[in-house]
Amino acid sequence: MTRYIVLDVGGTTIKGNVVTQENELFFPEEKVFDACADGTREELLLNFLSILNQLNPRGDCVQSICFAFPGPFDYARGISYMKGLSKYEALYGLEMQKTLQDLDETGWIKTASFHFVHDIEAFAYGICRRYPYLADKRVFCLCLGTGAGSAFLANGTVVKGTEGVPENGWIYNVPYKESIIDDYISARGLARLSKEKLGTELDGYHLKVMADDGDERAVEVFLRFGEEIGSAIQGFLNGFHPQVLVLGGNLAKAYPNFQDGLHTTASLEGIEVLVEHETSVRIFEGLLANCMRRK
Structure with missing residues (x-):
């Protein structure tokens, strides 16, 4: 075998x-x-x-x-x-x-x-196997965890360096605000926001527990995190014109907590948002x- x-x-x-x-x-x-x-x-x-x-x-x-x-x-x-x-x-x-x-x-x-x-x-190709209807669509995969991982698919094939897509398909090192995207829409970006709002750095799991329990400070942290994501990816939405945005990674599990912020700063009209919990x-x-x- x-x-x-x-x-x-x-x-x-x-x-x-x-x-x-x-x-x-x-x-x-x-x-x-x-x-x-x-x-x-x-x-x-x-x-x-x-x-x-x-x-x-x-x-x-x-x-x-x-x-x-x-x-x-x-x-x-x-x-x-x-x-x-x-x-x-x-x-x-x-x-x-x-x-x-x-x-x-x-x-x-x-x-x-x-x-x-x-x-x-690998995640992007796995997504196409799991959801065959994506095979003929333009798909932007974004995994949020210790970093901001990305891949772009067109007709079931990963594309790189085309209009709206960075040379390797990686957005993590694209300049953003005072540094790069990875510093803002990642676990350490979320920790930085929690430090600003709560005075201590908390990970996504503990922040989610607090937000789900009604802690307004944690709710605000996720709202700002979603706004940061939307702001960071808007240029790729404009350039690549995806029909589907797939969110994966551990932080995607908190999508219900940050989706309002995301939709505030990202133009997602006509774009399906697919949250994939089984990233690995x-x-x-x-x-x-x-x-x-x-x-």
């Missing part, structure tokens, strides 16, 4: 599973691991090896190990160029496949092929499709 290991590499956690080419999952629920994203190079590499061996404890033959990684990243060569994003900086310039295979003492990792895909690109599952599906295309 052909098996693939799929990994959704986030800034806080790494989620993984083992999948067959028929899209059958070995683990009913995804396995979740600490990302150790601010660790040393050695700590990060050992963490990846540990995760791989936990997903394949018997050392069975695996066709491919498929990573969904945030950018900036050289996906063809498997080299991370993340810097100044508070995650995986110790891996900068490292050829991950060769390094992990050199460190492998079990043997099965050495024989597997490696595939690296932009995490939101869609990424796994997109990774599998990508690996099978390239094998």
Whole structure:
């Protein structure tokens, strides 16, 4: 049976599973691991090896190990160029496949092929598999979490550098206000707003609990966060003219809390807003499709 290991590499956690080419999952629920994203190079590499061996404890033959990684990243060569994003900086310039295979003492990792895909690109392809009606539409995928990940689809294919779309399809590093978009519509952007309003930095989960319990300060934080999102993405809505805006990532779970703010600053008339709660599952599906295309 052909098996693939799929990994959704986030800034806080790494989620993984083992999948067959028929899209059958070995683990009913995804396995979740600490990302150790601010660790040393050695700590990060050992963490990846540990995760791989936990997903394949018997050392069975695996066709491919498929990573969904945030950018900036050289996906063809498997080299991370993340810097100044508070995650995986110790891996900068490292050829991950060769390094992990050199460190492998079990043997099965050495024989597997490696595939690296932009995490939101994988998400976008997974979205198309989950919702076939999107195949002929213009779709703007935006995942909100430790960063602001993005991908643009036209007729079921990821597009980059066309009208209204940045060179790589990434909006995170586009200049915005005093820095870049990533600093405003991400977990740290939300934390900054909570610091301003509540005097302390809170994450999305705790803010959502407070807002759902009627705390007006938390409600205001989410309203402002939604306004920030709308303001940041309006230029891409104008340039790309999507028919569907897909929101994913952990912060998308708070969409009911920030949707009013979003609609205040973004012109969304005629645009369907689709909130996807199973971000990692869609990424796994997109990774599998990508690996099978390239094998």
